[in-house]
Amino acid sequence: MGVLSHASTFAPTVGSDGRRNLVGLDRAELTAAVAELGLEPFRARQLWHWIYHRGATSFETMTTLAKPVRERLSGHFMVRRPEVSRDLRSEDGTRKWLLRMEDGQQFETVHIPEEDRGTLCVSSQVGCTLTCRFCHTGTQRLVRNLEAGEIVAQVMMARDALDEWPAPPDGRLLSNIVMMGMGEPLYNYENVAKALKIVMDGEGISISKRRITLSTSGVVPIMRRCGEELGVNLAVSLHAVTDELRDRIVPINRKYPIAELLEACRTYPGASNARRITFEYVMLKGVNDSLADARELVRLLKGIPSKINLIPFNPWPGAPFERSDRKQIERFADFVNAAGYASPVRTPRGEDIMAACGQLKSDSLRLSAAERAAMAQVIAEKEAAQSL
Ligand code: SAH
Numbered sequence: 598m599g600v601l602s603h604a605s606t607f608a609p610t611v612g613s614d615g616r617r618n619l620v621g622l623d624r625a626e627l628t629a630a631v632a633e634l635g636l637e638p639f640r641a642r643q644l645w646h647w648i649y650h651r652g653a654t655s656f657e658t659m660t661t662l663a664k665p666v667r668e669r670l671s672g673h674f675m676v677r678r679p680e681v682s683r684d685l686r687s688e689d690g691t692r693k694w695l696l697r698m699e700d701g702q703q704f705e706t707v708h709i710p711e712e713d714r715g716t717l718c719v720s721s722q723v724g725c726t727l728t729c730r731f732c733h734t735g736t737q738r739l740v741r742n743l744e745a746g747e748i749v750a751q752v753m754m755a756r757d758a759l760d761e762w763p764a765p766p767d768g769r770l771l772s773n774i775v776m777m778g779m780g781e782p783l784y785n786y787e788n789v790a791k792a793l794k795i796v797m798d799g800e801g802i803s804i805s806k807r808r809i810t811l812s813t814s815g816v817v818p819i820m821r822r823c824g825e826e827l828g829v830n831l832a833v834s835l836h837a838v839t840d841e842l843r844d845r846i847v848p849i850n851r852k853y854p855i856a857e858l859l860e861a862c863r864t865y866p867g868a869s870n871a872r873r874i875t876f877e878y879v880m881l882k883g884v885n886d887s888l889a890d891a892r893e894l895v896r897l898l899k900g901i902p903s904k905i906n907l908i909p910f911n912p913w914p915g916a917p918f919e920r921s922d923r924k925q926i927e928r929f930a931d932f933v934n935a936a937g938y939a940s941p942v943r944t945p946r947g948e949d950i951m952a953a954c955g956q957l958k959s960d961s962l963r964l965s966a967a968e969r970a971a972m973a974q975v976i977a978e979k980e981a982a983q984s985l
């Protein structure tokens with residue numbers, strides 16, 4: 598399957614004045630960038646500290662650099678965040694930012710505060726080329742991969758908004774990252790990997806791999822690399838226990854069916870009882886929520902160090918499913934628990950601002966009747982294209 602259906606060639610890392618944005622450069626690139634100006638390599642280390650650890654947004658504040666050096670740098674470079682075009686707060690404290698890039702593309706980042714931690718839900722693409730039936734992002738046609746800088750910038754923008762610079766060793770407001778926003782992160786692996794390596798660097802933003810979870814719909818050939826090269830926690834969007842149903846609701850299953858997916862999980866580097874793989878399972882009323890499904894789920898996951906995350910379906914305008922009844926979700930959870938699996942039911946957060954799982958879509962806010970009709974049309978077209 599192709600990664601991009603509507604690729605953009607615009608390079609958002611360069612401003613209209615020709616200055617290059619340093620946010621998103623890794624150590625080697627930063628060293629090369631300062632060398633271009635004839636500056637010594639230790640300047641790159643200083644910049645790294647100011648940009649990624651202190652959160653500086655201008656060269657003027659970098660007081661350990663001599664004034665002429667700062668002036669030279671600001672003549673060629675910038676330290677820029679994406680523009681926040683909307684900042685929405687939910688009654689439950691969840692916050693959603695709509696970010697606009699230089700090419701006009703928009704995408705979303707969500708912050709979910711909890712008592713002892715704060716999780717940032719980060720996007721990897723604008724829209725998604727996959728078309729999971731229950732997912733709002735999957736109805737969005739315009740797609741491009743996010744650059745590494747745009748992925749790192751989401752974390753930096755959130756730190757700005759939460760006022761949590763310099764990056765603390767164990768951030769309270771921003772302690773965890775989940776790659777569960779818009780897009781399929783393993784279809785943009787190079788940029789996601791580069792971004793996460795920057796985010797994990799102990800002398801910068803410094804969020805440990807143990808506090809980062811990458812969720813995939815099941816891009817089997819890349820899963821191993823993700824474990825070997827990044828070592829982050831893995832979450833897998835399973836959602837169905839038969840190929841027949843998964844083919845329909847998670848269409849990537851036609852390419853990588855359940856048996857192959859579970860084999861990749863079984864051999865995921867670093868998976869152990871201490872570091873379990875999370876299997877996400879969206880609860881769709883009358884579709885995948887019977888006790889027979891629960892039984893089959895337990896059978897399938899046998900031998901894989903796993904936990905199961907039950908996600909009550911989050912509705913969106915025109916969605917072709919309903920959320921399972923609370924009682925049925927409890928019954929399903931009890932069965933899975935009794936079989937020895939931790940199976941927390943994910944509490945929907947930020948529903949009033951369409952920030953819950955699967956509700957993200959750049960232009961989804963406050964839909965007009967005309968927009969709703971347009972969305973129904975998009976879904977109908979996608980369904981026709983897939984002859985479901
Ligand atoms: N593309 C990746 C990560 C983003 S989605 C993936 O699919 O794994 C994060 C999680 O939310 C996935 O498990 C996804 O299947 C789930 N999700 C999507 N739409 C949803 C909805 N409407 N209600 C509840 N969960 C949903």
Ligand code: SF4
Nearest residue numbers: 725729732735780814
């Ligand atoms: Fe894409 Fe994930 Fe949504 Fe599927 S669930 S359409 S893979 S974002």
